[in-house]
Amino acid sequence: METDRYVIKQISIFSENRPGRLAAIAKALTEENINILAFSIAEADGFGVVRALVDKPKLAYDKLTGLGFNVAFTDVIAVKMRESPGGLYEIAKMLANVQINIEYSYAYTGKEGGVLILRVDDADQAVRLITSLGATLLESRVFQ
Numbered sequence: 001m002e003t004d005r006y007v008i009k010q011i012s013i014f015s016e017n018r019p020g021r022l023a024a025i026a027k028a029l030t031e032e033n034i035n036i037l038a039f040s041i042a043e044a045d046g047f048g049v050v051r052a053l054v055d056k057p058k059l060a061y062d063k064l065t066g067l068g069f070n071v072a073f074t075d076v077i078a079v080k081m082r083e084s085p086g087g088l089y090e091i092a093k094m095l096a097n098v099q100i101n102i103e104y105s106y107a108y109t110g111k112e113g114g115v116l117i118l119r120v121d122d123a124d125q126a127v128r129l130i131t132s133l134g135a136t137l138l139e140s141r142v143f144q
Contacts, residue, residue, distance in 0.1 A: 003127040007075045007139045009057045010117070011070065014070040017048040025050060028067055034060050037143055038117060040106035051106070053117065053143050073122045078143075080136040081107065081114040091116055098129045110136060 017022045022041070029036060039052035055062045057073065064071045081087045088107075095102060095118075103119040115138060120126045130137060 003124040005139050006077055006127045007123050008053060008078060008117075008140045008143050010074045010076045010119075011052050011057055011060050012056060012072045012074050013050040013052070013064055014072075014138040015048050015050065015142070017043050017046050017130055021048065022050065024067070025064065028063050029054065029060055032056070032059050032063050034063070037106045037110075038106065038115075042104075045138070051104075055144050073117070074119060075119050076119050077123055077126055077130075078138040079118060079130060080112060080118045081116045082136060083109060088116065094130065094133050094135060095120070095126070100126050100129060112142065116142070 011120070013025055015025070022055060026036070029052055035055040036057060037053045039050060042049045051074070052060075053076075061071050061073065079091050081091055092102070101121045103121070105118050107114065107116045108114070118126070
C-alpha cells in the first residue's frame with residue numbers, strides 16, 4: 001500500500017506566548033493567500049506552538065521563516081471520525097488495540113465531516129493498520 005498519499009505536512013510554528021504573535025502569523029499567511037484549514041495552539045513555559053494544516057505548506061514555511069519564526073514540518077494523518085457520542089472513542093480504541101501511540105491530536109468538523117488529526121509514532125505503520133481495520137483516512141491532497 002502506498003502510504004505517502006495519506007501523510008500530511010503540518011507546519012509547527014514556535015513563538016513567544018505574548019499578545020500579537022498569532023496575529024502576526026495569520027497576517028503573514030494572509031499576505032501569501034495561504035488558507036489555514038485547521039490549527040491548534042499549545043503553551044509551555046512562556047512559549048507557544050501553533051500547529052496548522054495549510055493549503056500551501058512550503059510557501060507558509062518560507063514566509064514564516066523569512067520573518068524570523070522557528071518553523072518545522074511534522075507528518076500527521078487525518079482520520080474521518082463519526083460525529084456523535086463515541087466517535088473519538090472508536091478511533092482511540094482502534095489505535096490502542098494495535099499499539100499506536102497518539103503523541104497529540106486535534107479535531108475539526110468540515111465538509112468531510114468530523115476529522116481527527118493525529119501525530120503518531122510511525123505514520124506509515126499507522127496508515128497501514130488504520131486502513132486494514134476499516135477506518136477512513138483523508139488523503140493529503142484534501143489539504144492542498
